[in-house]
Amino acid sequence: MSTLADTPLIRTTALTRHDPVRNTTLLHPSTFILSGGQRVAITGPSGSGKSVFLRALALLDPVDDGVIQWRGRAIARGGIPAYRRRVAYIAQRPAMLDGSVEDNLRYPFSLKxxxxxxxxxxxxxxxxxxxxxxxxFLDKRASELSGGEAQIAALIRVLQVDPDVLLLDEPTASLDPAAALEIEALVSAWFDDGHGERASIWVSHDPAQAKRVGERQLVMTAGTLS
Structure with missing residues (x-):
């Protein structure tokens, strides 16, 4: 008999997405399991479907077929906000509000x-x-932040609310190497400070980075995850 500890955090079954305009398949039926403690890296060429897959896991884009389960259960419409609290998506270019860094960090707490x-x-x-x-740094104006500083602020904004899973969609692709290492260090510290239930999926175009941030390496090619 399986226990809660044995149950994957995320499981997808035959997750599929099509582009009806171009009549192409963006994501071929994908079955995937993410367990607590795992650090997954996904690499692949541009346009291969890496971000399509990650945004589907974040419930940001619809899929045409398949099922996403959270801790062994399908996600009902009413459970989406709670899921997004536990599974956090980090974009390549973070959106920042007007005001200070602290204003941006306080924003999530205004949400229900x-x-x-x-x-x-x-x-x-x-x-x-x-x-x-x-x-x-908390007192700096958001409009004055460098790209690396904006990404640090966006990541702190997520980490402070204790998600279980980070979905990192090429978060350092537009940053210089030093800033990229700072982001990697912050994610690593999040793992070190937590427990075995935490997990991450990091989409990267850089194979060297993928080796640093992922203990489990996957490749996306033409919408197929392997």
């Missing part, structure tokens, strides 16, 4: 799904330090 949580300036300051930033 986080009504039971509270902003902790000391904690986010520690996360900023993990990425090589001083506490005054």
């Amino acid at each position: 799904v986080y009504r039971d949580a509270r902003f902790d300036r000391e904690r986010v300051g520690e996360l900023a330090r993990r990425a090589g930033r001083d506490t005054d």
Whole structure:
């Protein structure tokens, strides 16, 4: 008899997506399992379907067929907000609000799904330090941030609410090598500070980075995950 600890965090069965305009298949039937503690890296050429797959897992784009299960159960429409709290998607180019970094970090707590949580300036300051930033980083204007700093802020905004899974969609593709390593360090610290239930999927165009951030290596080719 399986236990909760044996149940994968995410399981997909025959997940499929088509592009009706171009009459092409973006994602061939994909069966995938993500268990607690796993760090998965997905590489592949541009247009191969890496982001299509990740956005489907994040429930950001619809699929044409297949099932996504969270902890052994299909996700009902009413359960989507709770799922997105546990499974966080990090885009390549983060959206930042007007105001300071702290204003951006406080924003999630204005949402209904986080009504039971509270902003902790000391904690986010520690996360900023993990990425090589001083506490005054929180006071910087979002409009003045470099690309790397904006991505750090966006990642802290997610990490502070304790997700179980990170879906990282080429988060360092537009950053210089030093900034990319800072993002990698912040994600690594998140794993080290947590427990075995945490997991990540990191889509990267850089094979060397994929080896650093993923213990399990997958390749996407023409919409097929292998």
